[in-house]
Amino acid sequence: MLSDSSLRTRVVYDIAVRYATPLWRIGAAFRGGCVAGLWILLVWFPARSLPQAAAQLLMVSAGVSTAWIQTQPDTLDRLASGPVAPIRKAAGHLRGVRGRATADLAGLLEGFGMIVALLLYGGPISVRPLPTPVYVAGLILITAHVWNAFAQVMTDASWYNPDTPPARGLVAYRPWIPASVAAIEIVLIVAPGHSAAGRLPAGLIIPLLLAGSIVLLLPFTMVFEVLLRAGQEASEISMGEVRRNDSITVHSLVKNGAHALIRQMQADAGADRETRSLADSMLILAEEARQMMLGGGPSAETVALLWDCVLQTVPGDRRGGMILDAGSRQLRMAKTDYGLARRVLPDLVTNAWKAGAQRVEVAVSQERQQANAAGRPWVTVSVADDGPGLPAQPTGNRTSLRILDDHLHRFDGAVVAERRDGGGTRVLARWRSSPW
Amino acid sequence: MHILVVDDFVLVELALAQVIQGTPHTLTGVRDPRNLPEALSDGPQVDLALVDINFGPGVPTGLTAMRILSELSPDTKIVIESTDEERNRLLFLLASFAFFEPLALLSKASPAEAMLALIDAVDRGDRSGPGFAAPDGGTGSRPPSPVDRLVRNKGLLDELIRGGTDLMLWRALVRFDKRGEVARAAHVDERTVDRFTAGKSLVVDKIHAEFPEDASAPEPPGAGPDGPRRPNLVRLARFAQTHSHFFADQAIDGLFAARWQTPRPRQRRSWR
Numbered sequence: 060m061l062s063d064s065s066l067r068t069r070v071v072y073d074i075a076v077r078y079a080t081p082l083w084r085i086g087a088a089f090r091g092g093c094v095a096g097l098w099i100l101l102v103w104f105p106a107r108s109l110p111q112a113a114a115q116l117l118m119v120s121a122g123v124s125t126a127w128i129q130t131q132p133d134t135l136d137r138l139a140s141g142p143v144a145p146i147r148k149a150a151g152h153l154r155g156v157r158g159r160a161t162a163d164l165a166g167l168l169e170g171f172g173m174i175v176a177l178l179l180y181g182g183p184i185s186v187r188p189l190p191t192p193v194y195v196a197g198l199i200l201i202t203a204h205v206w207n208a209f210a211q212v213m214t215d216a217s218w219y220n221p222d223t224p225p226a227r228g229l230v231a232y233r234p235w236i237p238a239s240v241a242a243i244e245i246v247l248i249v250a251p252g253h254s255a256a257g258r259l260p261a262g263l264i265i266p267l268l269l270a271g272s273i274v275l276l277l278p279f280t281m282v283f284e285v286l287l288r289a290g291q292e293a294s295e296i297s298m299g300e301v302r303r304n305d306s307i308t309v310h311s312l313v314k315n316g317a318h319a320l321i322r323q324m325q326a327d328a329g330a331d332r333e334t335r336s337l338a339d340s341m342l343i344l345a346e347e348a349r350q351m352m353l354g355g356g357p358s359a360e361t362v363a364l365l366w367d368c369v370l371q372t373v374p375g376d377r378r379g380g381m382i383l384d385a386g387s388r389q390l391r392m393a394k395t396d397y398g399l400a401r402r403v404l405p406d407l408v409t410n411a412w413k414a415g416a417q418r419v420e421v422a423v424s425q426e427r428q429q430a431n432a433a434g435r436p437w438v439t440v441s442v443a444d445d446g447p448g449l450p451a452q453p454t455g456n457r458t459s460l461r462i463l464d465d466h467l468h469r470f471d472g473a474v475v476a477e478r479r480d481g482g483g484t485r486v487l488a489r490w491r492s493s494p495w
Numbered sequence: 496m497h498i499l500v501v502d503d504f505v506l507v508e509l510a511l512a513q514v515i516q517g518t519p520h521t522l523t524g525v526r527d528p529r530n531l532p533e534a535l536s537d538g539p540q541v542d543l544a545l546v547d548i549n550f551g552p553g554v555p556t557g558l559t560a561m562r563i564l565s566e567l568s569p570d571t572k573i574v575i576e577s578t579d580e581e582r583n584r585l586l587f588l589l590a591s592f593a594f595f596e597p598l599a600l601l602s603k604a605s606p607a608e609a610m611l612a613l614i615d616a617v618d619r620g621d622r623s624g625p626g627f628a629a630p631d632g633g634t635g636s637r638p639p640s641p642v643d644r645l646v647r648n649k650g651l652l653d654e655l656i657r658g659g660t661d662l663m664l665w666r667a668l669v670r671f672d673k674r675g676e677v678a679r680a681a682h683v684d685e686r687t688v689d690r691f692t693a694g695k696s697l698v699v700d701k702i703h704a705e706f707p708e709d710a711s712a713p714e715p716p717g718a719g720p721d722g723p724r725r726p727n728l729v730r731l732a733r734f735a736q737t738h739s740h741f742f743a744d745q746a747i748d749g750l751f752a753a754r755w756q757t758p759r760p761r762q763r764r765s766w767r
């Protein structure tokens with residue numbers, strides 16, 4: 060519905076600002092045509108009422124002319140720097156209110172001018188007698204003018220501004236605007252006077268139909284918003300396509316480079332384990348970037364996301380044996396914990412499959428100690444494999460586990476490896492969760 | 496000296512922890528500027544904060560981090576960490592030096608020795624090393640370093656954004672490049688857009704002259720109905736799009752608002 064805030068988005072607002080400029084211009088020209096038609100109809104007015112009729116059309120004529128000038132920035136600029144002070148002042152005012160949802164000179168002149176013009180055809184001071192075709196044509200022109208003016212009001216860009224949304228009261232009143240305008244027109248036409256309803260040239264049906272047609276502005280606006288929504292969806296689909304293309308670019312630019320670097324690191328016996336780990340982490344970061352692009356924003360930092368990224372570091376033929384505990388998948392971590400898990404998990408998994416493990420079971424948990432329930436929880440990453448077990452390491456060697464252990468000490472943590480009953484190894488990395 | 500790393504990547508903190516291993520310095524880290532108040536109140540007195548600029552989508556930037564640090568821990572010395580490759584950091588860096596007093600600019604690509612040298616220099620109170628702004632503002636015989644150029648040209652930011660209307664126009668230019676649309680989106684008249692375009696084009700020229708590495712984007716082709724007639728507007732739109740992250744940062748509203756309220760020496764009215 061019209062008060063639906065889902066259309067108050069950047070894309071819809073951008074579309075609205077873009078259509079507003081040409082529509083204002085076309086609308087002002089159209090309404091100018093309507094007013095010109097009203098002047099032409101004066102030819103069939105009784106001669107004695109011509110001065111009154113002309114006077115009644117002056118205000119709306121001035122209003123529509125002002126509205127047209129308002130859509131011509133260059134003309135407005137010339138008037139604003141002209142020699143006549145009142146015109147200079149009026150032009151300055153019209154320039155100042157452009158694009159703002161506020162009452163301006165053109166709007167007020169047009170609004171009140173249309174009421175005064177309508178009183179030529181209905182209400183207490185209407186002109187009589189009028190030929191029926193002139194009466195009907197006049198009402199049609201006035202209704203068309205009102206239709207156009209309020210179509211602009213109903214589809215104004217300010218309804219869709221996400222930064223400064225319209226007042227709640229205005230949004231609530233918006234669906235009632237067409238009915239209110241129609242009611243005003245009907246009341247003016249049938250208002251008792253010397254042309255009481257029974258003596259209207261075409262009876263009540265035509266004025267009621269014309270005024271009632273203004274209510275159709277509501278479905279018109281709804282259709283308009285369906286188009287806006289379609290534009291928004293089309294834009295989102297295009298954005299998705301762009302994101303997919305970008306993610307492919309990330310894949311080819313970053314991942315290929317990272318793979319080449321990793322291959323070089325693996326071939327270089329002198330390369331430090333930490334350096335190899337960091338090269339591996341490039342793959343994970345590239346995968347996270349790809350997923351972020353695909354999702355159109357940062358993904359929730361869950362274990363499931365991390366696991367998907369870690370699998371990118373595992374050769375395709377080994378991924379089938381990599382099992383993440385189902386209960387761990389939806390665990391969300393603070394940013395530091397997620398960063399540490401991103402540092403720890405690939406190393407532990409890589410160690411496992413490189414050692415010849417066929418099955419690697421991973422679990423990540425976050426729990427508080429019962430003795431200190433109010434304290435910060437502990438994060439545990441467990442990687443259990445069916446490999447041949449830990450090789451003996453020379454003392455002092457900077458193995459990947461030793462390096463991880465060093466890092467986790469900063470967070471009161473450690474890495475512990477143990478032999479599993481029945482063969483294989485379980486490595487536990489544990490640290491105190493960071494609050495941020 | 497206690498160091499606080501304000502960076503969304505924990506790897507940066509881990510790497511720095513290795514760099515300062517064996518020194519008397521200690522280190523903690525936060526991943527998000529919004530966590531700074533808690534970290535500053537719970538942790539030890541922070542002597543030096545290494546502050547990143549970009550924390551990813553939807554997270555406040557380094558300007559917010561520096562504002563919080565300057566409000567809650569005014570004695571903390573600030574060093575900005577930045578990646579050299581990203582051109583869209585320029586306005587953030589200018590704003591950092593315009594609104595705060597960071598001691599130095601540290602490239603994330605710096606080798607470990609350079610990082611440690613800078614930290615030790617901050618500890619000693621020695622501001623003469625690389626990364627620090629030169630005492631003479633870089634006007635001496637040696638070519639100005641990147642940080643010298645930032646300090647020397649921080650006034651360009653005031654020329655770029657002189658008031659709330661300028662800010663609205665820059666934000667409109669991120670999304671529109673036609674005069675009428677920019678005017679409508681910024682709630683101003685077209686004449687204001689013209690004056691803005693004329694004035695700011697000169698400022699952007701100055702920025703590109705002072706920071707040529709920021710000017711490597713190709714000139715607009717001039718296509719489209721407004722292109723040939725208003726190439727400067729299209730050029731400003733490109734500039735705004737390059738720095739869209741900066742113009743979208745809500746932190747600059749508050750920083751500039753406070754600056755505009757501060758009485759300044761009377762200047763000739765200018766749209767630049």
